[in-house]
Amino acid sequence: MVLKHWTWAAPLAGWLAVIASFGAEVPAPVLALALVATVLAAVHHAELIAHRVGEPFGTFVLAIAVTIIELGLIVTLMAAAGEGAATLARDTVFAAVMIILNGLVGLCILIGALRHREQTFQQTGVSASLATLSALTVLTLVLPNFTSSEPGPVYAPSQLGFVAVVSFLLYATFVSVQTVRHRDYFLPSKSLAADPETHAEPPSVKNTLVSSALLIACLVAVVLLAKGLSAPIGNVVSGAGAPRTIVGVIIAALVLLPESVAATRAALANRLQTSLNLGLGSALATIGLTIPAVAALSLMADLPISLGLDAKSIILLFLTLIVATLSLGTGRTTILQGAVHLVIFGVYLFTTIVP
Numbered sequence: 001m002v003l004k005h006w007t008w009a010a011p012l013a014g015w016l017a018v019i020a021s022f023g024a025e026v027p028a029p030v031l032a033l034a035l036v037a038t039v040l041a042a043v044h045h046a047e048l049i050a051h052r053v054g055e056p057f058g059t060f061v062l063a064i065a066v067t068i069i070e071l072g073l074i075v076t077l078m079a080a081a082g083e084g085a086a087t088l089a090r091d092t093v094f095a096a097v098m099i100i101l102n103g104l105v106g107l108c109i110l111i112g113a114l115r116h117r118e119q120t121f122q123q124t125g126v127s128a129s130l131a132t133l134s135a136l137t138v139l140t141l142v143l144p145n146f147t148s149s150e151p152g153p154v155y156a157p158s159q160l161g162f163v164a165v166v167s168f169l170l171y172a173t174f175v176s177v178q179t180v181r182h183r184d185y186f187l188p189s190k191s192l193a194a195d196p197e198t199h200a201e202p203p204s205v206k207n208t209l210v211s212s213a214l215l216i217a218c219l220v221a222v223v224l225l226a227k228g229l230s231a232p233i234g235n236v237v238s239g240a241g242a243p244r245t246i247v248g249v250i251i252a253a254l255v256l257l258p259e260s261v262a263a264t265r266a267a268l269a270n271r272l273q274t275s276l277n278l279g280l281g282s283a284l285a286t287i288g289l290t291i292p293a294v295a296a297l298s299l300m301a302d303l304p305i306s307l308g309l310d311a312k313s314i315i316l317l318f319l320t321l322i323v324a325t326l327s328l329g330t331g332r333t334t335i336l337q338g339a340v341h342l343v344i345f346g347v348y349l350f351t352t353i354v355p
Contacts (some may be wrong), residue, residue, distance in 0.1 A: 007041050007211075035226065035229070042219055044211075048203050048211045050274075060277075066259055067286050067287075071290050071294075086306045090306060094313060094317070095252040097099070097251050098316070098348045099253055105276070105341055108336035109341065112275070113333060113335040116270050116331075119272040119332070121272050122188075124330045125182075125187075128174070128279035132170060133284055134325075135292075139167065152306065160298065161295065163291070164295035222254070227251075246352055276328070312355070316347070324341070
C-alpha cells in the first residue's frame with residue numbers, strides 16, 4: 001500500500017503554517033484551512049494504524065495520542081500562569097467530557113440511525129467505560145466542592161495528590177481490561193463480521209511506521225494551529241459579548257477534531273462500536289491522564305488549581321451521565337438516543353454562552 005500524496009502534504013502544509021505564524025501574522029482563514037487538512041490526514045493515518053493493530057488498540061492509540069498532546073498544551077499554559085490558569089484544567093476537561101458524551105456520541109448515534117435505522121454494540125464494554133468515567137468525573141470535578149480541608153472548590157494538597165493517584169490507577173486498570181484481560185468486551189459484534197473493510201488487507205509494517213510518525217506530526221500541528229487560532233477566536237467572542245469560557249469550548253472542539261471525524265465516519269460505516277471506543281476512551285484518557293499531570297504540576301510548582309464545578313455544570317454533568325447510562329444500556333441505539341444527547345449538548349452550549 002502506497003501512502004497517498006495528500007496524507008503527507010497536509011501535515012507538511014500545517015507545519016509550514018505553524019512555522020510561518022512564529023515570525024509573522026498568518027491570516028486566520030489560512031490557519032483554519034491548514035487545520036482542516038491536517039485533521040483529515042490525521043484521521044487517515046489513525047484508521048490505517050487501527051486496521052493494522054486491530055480493535056480496540058487502534059482507537060486506543062488515537063485517544064492516547066490526542067490526550068497527551070492536549071495535556072501538553074494545558075500544562076504549558078498553566079506553567080505560564082496566564083489569566084484563568086487556576087480553572088484552565090477544570091474548564092478544559094469538563095468541555096471535553098460534554099463535547100464527547102453529548103456532542104460526539106449523540107451525533108454518531110443520530111447519523112448512524114439515519115443511515116442504518118438501528119445499530120448494535122457490546123454493552124459490557126460500554127458499561128465498563130461509563131462506570132469508570134462516572135467515578136472519575138465525580139471524584140475530580142464534583143467532590144472538591146464538598147470537602148472542608150480547604151475553602152472553595154479546591155482540594156487540600158494531600159487530597160489532591162491522593163485523588164491524582166487514584167484517578168491514574170483507575171484509568172490504568174481500565175486500559176488493562178480494555179486491551180488485555182477482557183479485550184472481547186470492546187470488539188465489534190459478530191453481526192458485523194462480514195464488513196468488507198474488516199477483511200481488507202492490512203497495511204505493511206513500513207507503511208504503518210510511516211503513518212505513526214505522520215500521525216504524531218499531524219496531532220502536534222493540530223494543537224499548535226488551534227493555539228494559533230485562539231487569539232482570533234477570542235477576539236470574535238469578545239466582540240460578540242460572549243463569556244470567555246466559550247473560547248475553551250472552541251479550542252477543546254478543535255483539538256478533538258481528529259477523533260470526532262474518525263468516530264463519525266465509523267458510525268456511517270455501521271461501526272458504532274468503534275465510535276464509542278473512540279469517544280468514551282478519549283473522555284477517560286482526558287481525565288485519567290490530565291488531572292494527575294496538572295495535579296503534579298500544581299504540587300511541584302505551587303500553582304493554584306480549582307477543580308470543583310459550579311452548580312449549573314454539576315447538574316448538566318449528572319444529567320449527562322444518567323442519560324448516557326440509560327441510552328447505552330441496551331446494546332442497541334436508535335435516532336431517539338442521538339436526539340436526546342444532542343439536545344443536552346445544545347443546552348450546555350447555550351448556557352455557556354448565556355449563563
